[in-house]
Amino acid sequence: MDASLAAWSLSARVSACHRVIRVARTVRRPDSTGACRRWTTATTSPDSSSGIEITSPKDARRAAAGARRMAEDAAETAAVLATTATSRKNARRLARYARWGDGVKGFMEPGLLRLLLAIDDLQAELGVSGALAEVGVYHGKSFAPLALLRRPGETCVAVDCFDAQEHNVDESGVGSRDAFLRNLEAAVRECADNEGNEEEEETVGGYDDDEKEHEEDDEEGWLAIIEGDSTAVDAGNLTNAAGGPVRLFSVDGCHTAEVTASDVDLASQCLHPDGVVLVDDVFNPDWPGVVTGLSKWCTEVKGTDWELAPFAIGFNKVALCRRDTHATYLTATKDAGERPYGARVRKTAEFLGWECAVLSHGWIATFHANE
Numbered sequence: 001m002d003a004s005l006a007a008w009s010l011s012a013r014v015s016a017c018h019r020v021i022r023v024a025r026t027v028r029r030p031d032s033t034g035a036c037r038r039w040t041t042a043t044t045s046p047d048s049s050s051g052i053e054i055t056s057p058k059d060a061r062r063a064a065a066g067a068r069r070m071a072e073d074a075a076e077t078a079a080v081l082a083t084t085a086t087s088r089k090n091a092r093r094l095a096r097y098a099r100w101g102d103g104v105k106g107f108m109e110p111g112l113l114r115l116l117l118a119i120d121d122l123q124a125e126l127g128v129s130g131a132l133a134e135v136g137v138y139h140g141k142s143f144a145p146l147a148l149l150r151r152p153g154e155t156c157v158a159v160d161c162f163d164a165q166e167h168n169v170d171e172s173g174v175g176s177r178d179a180f181l182r183n184l185e186a187a188v189r190e191c192a193d194n195e196g197n198e199e200e201e202e203t204v205g206g207y208d209d210d211e212k213e214h215e216e217d218d219e220e221g222w223l224a225i226i227e228g229d230s231t232a233v234d235a236g237n238l239t240n241a242a243g244g245p246v247r248l249f250s251v252d253g254c255h256t257a258e259v260t261a262s263d264v265d266l267a268s269q270c271l272h273p274d275g276v277v278l279v280d281d282v283f284n285p286d287w288p289g290v291v292t293g294l295s296k297w298c299t300e301v302k303g304t305d306w307e308l309a310p311f312a313i314g315f316n317k318v319a320l321c322r323r324d325t326h327a328t329y330l331t332a333t334k335d336a337g338e339r340p341y342g343a344r345v346r347k348t349a350e351f352l353g354w355e356c357a358v359l360s361h362g363w364i365a366t367f368h369a370n371e
């Protein structure tokens with residue numbers, strides 16, 4: 001035995017041997033051609049005192065598995081929504097987007113489309129009408145589904161600092177106005193505008209009246225863009241741009257605690273009494289400011305008319321509504337999970353003092369979006 005190694009304790013020698021074996025087993029792996037390649041993802045610092053650089057293929061495999069599962073989820077969501085026994089046009093629109101939108105740059109999980117459809121279904125049953133809005137639209141991946149859910153006379157509002165990145169203090173995503181508009185136009189064209197040219201089977205009962213209105217809807221000016229710092233946006237100005245209260249408000253802006261609290265407060269002030277707020281990345285370990293900001297805001301407004309109650313957790317989102325509608329949305333989410341196109345509810349759990357439906361998903365975007 002080498003003299004320097006002999007001076008080590010038994011546990012240190014065992015540890016060193018394990019590390020050497022790990023290097024020998026993981027440094028090289030054959031690729032699809034049979035040749036060997038070397039991963040360079042380091043699990044120890046290159047300048048560590050041991051002088052041993054340990055590399056692992058696990059991160060690469062996780063990223064590849066994440067990409068595969070994202071594609072599989074997109075295909076599954078598209079197939080389920082497209083074949084669901086429903087005459088609702090929105091199901092077909094979102095089915096198309098599950099396929100087409102997978103290529104848009106961004107971090108939305110395809111399964112979110114099922115939750116959006118369940119929320120839209122309930123709001124239609126309740127007779128809720130209002131705008132759809134998002135803070136932090138990035139390149140439009142999660143904004144486009146809101147546009148596809150828009151009903152005649154409703155407005156979609158996009159809030160983003162785009163090129164003014166001094167407002168994006170944590171660099172949580174550099175948006176692009178040009179890419180956003182280009183992707184949004186393409187999404188509407190590919191997933192909605194060609195509906196009249198496609199042969200689609202109708203279920204028993206035919207189209208609903210609101211679908212006929214949707215087909216005849218060719219209005220312009222349905223999109224409003226507020227460019228700048230979201231914390232400086234006045235709720236009254238946003239409501240005016242929206243043409244009234246917002247029924248579905250997505251919060252996905254700067255991820256610091258302060259900005260998250262401000263954005264959620266803005267959403268609450270603009271929200272329809274029966275509306276829903278979706279907050280992104282609440283449980284994402286890369287962005288602890290989100291859960292900090294949301295928790296702080298919820299504590300400060302607890303018991304007031306502005307309070308929001310979480311009712312669903314899934315697809316890297318937390319869905320919240322007014323206290324008075326919490327039971328309604330929670331029940332609807334559970335019921336939707338029993339339907340073919342619904343997002344299955346794994347269990348319920350308490351979050352911020354409210355019972356929430358925990359949806360079945362592996363949090364792909366959470367753990368792989370920033371790699």
